[in-house]
Amino acid sequence: MRVAVIPLLVAIVMAFPLADAPSFSAAAETQPLLIGYLELTDDPRYDEKRAYARIRVRPHNRPRPGAEMAIRESHVLGRALKIKFSLERGEAKTAAGLISMIERMAAAGVRYFLIDADAAMITALGVATMGWDLLLFNISEPADALRGAECRAQVMHVIPSHAMMTDALAQFLVARKWSKVLVLKGPEGEDAAFAAAPRLSTPTLVQYGAHDDLVPKKPTHDMLQRLTAPHRLAIYDTGYHMLLRDLEPEPVLADIAVWITDPAAPLPSGREGEAAQVLAEE
Numbered sequence: 001m002r003v004a005v006i007p008l009l010v011a012i013v014m015a016f017p018l019a020d021a022p023s024f025s026a027a028a029e030t031q032p033l034l035i036g037y038l039e040l041t042d043d044p045r046y047d048e049k050r051a052y053a054r055i056r057v058r059p060h061n062r063p064r065p066g067a068e069m070a071i072r073e074s075h076v077l078g079r080a081l082k083i084k085f086s087l088e089r090g091e092a093k094t095a096a097g098l099i100s101m102i103e104r105m106a107a108a109g110v111r112y113f114l115i116d117a118d119a120a121m122i123t124a125l126g127v128a129t130m131g132w133d134l135l136l137f138n139i140s141e142p143a144d145a146l147r148g149a150e151c152r153a154q155v156m157h158v159i160p161s162h163a164m165m166t167d168a169l170a171q172f173l174v175a176r177k178w179s180k181v182l183v184l185k186g187p188e189g190e191d192a193a194f195a196a197a198p199r200l201s202t203p204t205l206v207q208y209g210a211h212d213d214l215v216p217k218k219p220t221h222d223m224l225q226r227l228t229a230p231h232r233l234a235i236y237d238t239g240y241h242m243l244l245r246d247l248e249p250e251p252v253l254a255d256i257a258v259w260i261t262d263p264a265a266p267l268p269s270g271r272e273g274e275a276a277q278v279l280a281e282e
Contacts, residue, residue: 030082030083030084031082031083032083032084032086033083033084033085033086034087034088034105034109035071035085035087035088035110035112035113036087036088036102036110037067037087037088037089037090037113037116038089038090038091038092038101038117039064039089039091039115039116039117040092040093040098040116040121041091041092041093042093043062043117045118045140062116063116063139067114067139068087071085071086071087088105088110090105095124098115098117099124099125099129102125102128102129106132106133110134111134112135112137113135113136113137115136115137115138115139116139116140118143119141119143119146122136122146123145126146126152126154129152129154130152132154134154135155136155136156137155137158138156138159141159142162142165142193143161143162143193144161144193146161147161147163162194165194166194174214175214179219183195203229203230203231204229204230204231205232205234205255205256205259206220206224206227206231206232206233207233207234207236207243207252207256208220208233208234208235208239209235209236209238209239209240209243209246210235210236210237210238211238211239211240212240213241215241232259232263232267232272233272234255234267234269234271235271236248236251236269236271237271239252252269254268254269255269
């Protein structure tokens with residue numbers, strides 16, 4: 001995951017160049033692309049923690065070596081694209097220190113920053129850089145709030161959130177038809193955040209394929225009955241489990257695009273209607 005940060009960044013740079021980003025035309029000379037890498041000094045998330053028999057229960061290695069490896073492995077790609085990638089590293093003990101580094105690097109032409117910091121720091125950086133001509137990439141913090149109440153347009157995430165991870169776990173449990181689950185929660189804040197992740201509180205668009213042979217209709221209906229977050233449901237008559245890879249993904253994508261822009265707007269597919277009743281009939 002973390003080693004893939006630079007190739008992902010390359011794709012984003014090529015697809016969504018910022019105002020002052022270099023032009024990568026075939027006839028151009030090799031252009032430098034400097035990427036800022038900022039981390040928190042003495043980040044407690046990386047403190048070594050071991051349990052019984054010295055078993056490591058918390059990974060304490062920073063992701064920086066992955067970014068450095070990706071820079072080295074992007075040499076061939078960079079030569080083909082006429083781009084020379086490089087990292088400029090900085091660290092600070094406070095959000096103010098990191099913001100100061102972003103200002104300095106941005107003044108030197110850096111527009112892309114990999115951020116290895118906790119949720120509070122990333123929130124502070126997101127607020128401070130609103131409206132700036134740059135992108136911040138969260139590479140290590142899974143907090144759900146960063147994708148919800150604390151979401152910022154210029155902050156992107158290359159690590160799954162707690163909600164994403166628990167969703168994957170839930171899909172595995174459904175696939176195995178395990179309906180009774182015992183959750184053991186530890187005393188750490190990270191434990192509480194992970195345990196609370198399945199409890200959605202933000203507006204949600206639920207999309208379901210009528211021919212889904214992995215997730216049955218009844219458990220889906222039961223899940224919606226328990227869902228406390230404001231939500232909308234769309235059922236696609238020709239859809240299966242992987243809606244975005246079905247033969248007709250266009251209506252699904254169109255609904256997502258409209259809903260992201262305005263969660264209250266009518267879905268262009270018209271697949272909402274009596275969707276809940278369809279699930280209840282199973």
